[in-house]
Amino acid sequence: MTKTPASSKSSGATTAVTSFRAKALSWASHHRRVAVESLSSLLATWLTSLMTWLVIGIALALPIILYLMLVNVAEISGEWDGQPRISLYLVHGAAETEARDLAQRLLERPDIESTSFISSVDALVEFRAISGFGDVLNTLDHNPLPAVIEIRPSTTDVSQLRLQVTSLAGYELVDSVAFDLEWIERLFAILQFGERLVAAVGFVLALGVLLIIGNTIRLAIENRRSEIEIVKLVGGTDSFVRRPFLYLGFWYGLGGAVCAWILVQGSLIFLSAPVETLAQSYRDDFALSGLGVLDSCIILGTGSALGILGALVAVSRHLKAIEPK
Amino acid sequence: MIRFDEVSKRYPGGKEALVRVSFELEAGEMVFLTGHSGAGKSTMMKLIILMERPSQGQVFLAGTNLSRVSRRQIPAVRRSVGVVFQNHQLLFDRTVFDNVALPLAIAGFGHREVGRRVRAALSKVGLSDKEKLFPVTLSGGEQQRVGIARAVVNKPAVLLADEPTGNLDPELSKEIMDLFHQFNQVGVTVMIATHDLGLVSRMKRRELKLDHGRLEEVAL
Ligand SMILES: Nc1ncnc2c1ncn2[C@@H]1O[C@H](COP(=O)(O)OP(=O)(O)O)[C@@H](O)[C@H]1O
Numbered sequence: 149m150t151k152t153p154a155s156s157k158s159s160g161a162t163t164a165v166t167s168f169r170a171k172a173l174s175w176a177s178h179h180r181r182v183a184v185e186s187l188s189s190l191l192a193t194w195l196t197s198l199m200t201w202l203v204i205g206i207a208l209a210l211p212i213i214l215y216l217m218l219v220n221v222a223e224i225s226g227e228w229d230g231q232p233r234i235s236l237y238l239v240h241g242a243a244e245t246e247a248r249d250l251a252q253r254l255l256e257r258p259d260i261e262s263t264s265f266i267s268s269v270d271a272l273v274e275f276r277a278i279s280g281f282g283d284v285l286n287t288l289d290h291n292p293l294p295a296v297i298e299i300r301p302s303t304t305d306v307s308q309l310r311l312q313v314t315s316l317a318g319y320e321l322v323d324s325v326a327f328d329l330e331w332i333e334r335l336f337a338i339l340q341f342g343e344r345l346v347a348a349v350g351f352v353l354a355l356g357v358l359l360i361i362g363n364t365i366r367l368a369i370e371n372r373r374s375e376i377e378i379v380k381l382v383g384g385t386d387s388f389v390r391r392p393f394l395y396l397g398f399w400y401g402l403g404g405a406v407c408a409w410i411l412v413q414g415s416l417i418f419l420s421a422p423v424e425t426l427a428q429s430y431r432d433d434f435a436l437s438g439l440g441v442l443d444s445c446i447i448l449g450t451g452s453a454l455g456i457l458g459a460l461v462a463v464s465r466h467l468k469a470i471e472p473k
Numbered sequence: 474m475i476r477f478d479e480v481s482k483r484y485p486g487g488k489e490a491l492v493r494v495s496f497e498l499e500a501g502e503m504v505f506l507t508g509h510s511g512a513g514k515s516t517m518m519k520l521i522i523l524m525e526r527p528s529q530g531q532v533f534l535a536g537t538n539l540s541r542v543s544r545r546q547i548p549a550v551r552r553s554v555g556v557v558f559q560n561h562q563l564l565f566d567r568t569v570f571d572n573v574a575l576p577l578a579i580a581g582f583g584h585r586e587v588g589r590r591v592r593a594a595l596s597k598v599g600l601s602d603k604e605k606l607f608p609v610t611l612s613g614g615e616q617q618r619v620g621i622a623r624a625v626v627n628k629p630a631v632l633l634a635d636e637p638t639g640n641l642d643p644e645l646s647k648e649i650m651d652l653f654h655q656f657n658q659v660g661v662t663v664m665i666a667t668h669d670l671g672l673v674s675r676m677k678r679r680e681l682k683l684d685h686g687r688l689e690e691v692a693l
């Protein structure tokens with residue numbers, strides 16, 4: 149009586165050894181099959197799925213659009229470029245020789261690239277030419293304009309420029325230093341704030357996407373409770389039971405990312421004409437930076453990863469509790 | 474093949490489903506498990522496939538002490554046993570073929586091997602022409618046979634059936650029992666829980682009787 153099961157057992161063992169390759173192949177084909185099945189189950193209820201995809205898409209698109217705004221603003225402001233100018237207004241009555249001498253000496257400073265001296269007479273001539281106040285100026289009995297040394301600093305770093313301005317103000321001949329640091333600093337602060345904002349919004353919305361997908365997967369698990377029980381009853385491993393739900397999460401995430409991509413590209417097309425007109429008043433070669441191939445891959449990858457992660461969370465919290473009864 | 478050693482099972486809530494049950498089943502045996510409703514028959518089956526754990530005592534399956542089997546190892550134990558339940562436990566949104574193929578998909582068999590084994594199992598239970606149908610379109614007896622095909626498709630050494638003829642008329646019940654008999658003939662260890670005493674006495678097999686969780690061997 150004991151002979152037959154023993155032999156059937158050993159034949160089972162041989163099959164297991166000889167068919168390792170076959171098993172790997174079948175594992176791959178099972179993955180493929182589960183992937184296709186979970187996608188077609190989503191497409192079978194496409195309206196519901198589309199809603200979920202859109203919600204995920206909007207949540208992903210928002211931080212991306214914010215980020216692109218930031219990148220473009222940074223690009224326009226970066227164009228104000230590495231050539232700031234500092235004007236030193238000299239004290240009235242400074243001797244021209246001394247002033248020229250100062251301009252010359254300043255050149256020796258390592259933080260200054262070039263200087264140019266504009267005497268008060270030259271300044272008046274220039275002012276007369278461009279302002280159209282020539283007649284008014286003629287009525288004055290002395291030249292109200294100071295001599296000026298224009299400086300091109302060798303740095304573009306705001307904090308270094310700030311130090312430089314302070315040190316330049318210390319020269320005896322210098323009456324005042326004109327350099328509009330503030331708006332640059334403000335812009336940089338705003339850009340920095342923008343970066344943080346994008347990071348925070350991105351984080352919160354990614355968390356939202358995780359919750360949306362987690363909850364959707366939880367419902368899917370609930371719907372297929374009896375199926376899960378049966379699969380576990382006939383010896384389905386945790387990873388086997390988990391697999392369809394992870395693929396479901398993947399498709400939700402990927403579909404959401406595709407929606408996000410379409411939303412972002414759509415907004416870019418919608419915005420590009422007015423933004424470029426505006427920006428070209430600063431810079432004539434400005435073109436709105438859009439989504440490149442790499443950006444697109446990152447968006448799709450992030451979406452899919454969030455989908456799988458959300459599914460993993462749901463699966464780890466809800467699948468263990470389902471046991472056959 | 475199956476051994477219970479002083480096994481007691483007390484459910485949460487205090488119900489004593491099994492009281493110090495001991496018995497041993499040789500490989501290739503066929504045995505009936507009888508007893509009133511609530512006697513503990515299903516509980517015994519559940520202990521063998523680790524749906525429940527004993528409160529006391531130990532259960533051995535093919536030499537493995539099941540109390541040493543971790544949660545992760547449970548699926549492997551379940552794959553080595555074929556189970557048939559009264560409420561067929563079929564996937565109603567899958568075809569007959571896919572239902573029977575489920576244990577093979579889990580075990581990772583190749584496409585061709587799956588087709589071969591599923592068709593062999595279906596032909597054994599007489600459902601060769603129904604593989605593309607969905608379970609709802611089948612009669613109760615046919616659904617039960619799909620369940621049996623699924624239980625044997627992986628060629629398990631042990632087959633457990635919990636009231637497999639519960640809802641069936643005598644004619645169909647006899648067919649199903651004959652099927653189990655055939656599997657036993659090729660060496661499968663078979664354990665059938667039933668309260669169909671007429672059938673049991675006709676089959677002339679070893680009978681274990683449960684009474685309020687206590688087991689006694691019924692003399693042939
Ligand atoms: N999960 C459970 N929780 C509590 N009591 C249970 C549970 N399962 C079964 N029982 C009780 O254990 C006893 C034996 O049940 P069971 O093994 O299903 O008997 P049988 O299959 O012989 O009808 C019954 O009294 C039943 O009410």
Ligand SMILES: [Mg+2]
Binds near residue numbers: 635
């Ligand atoms: Mg029962």
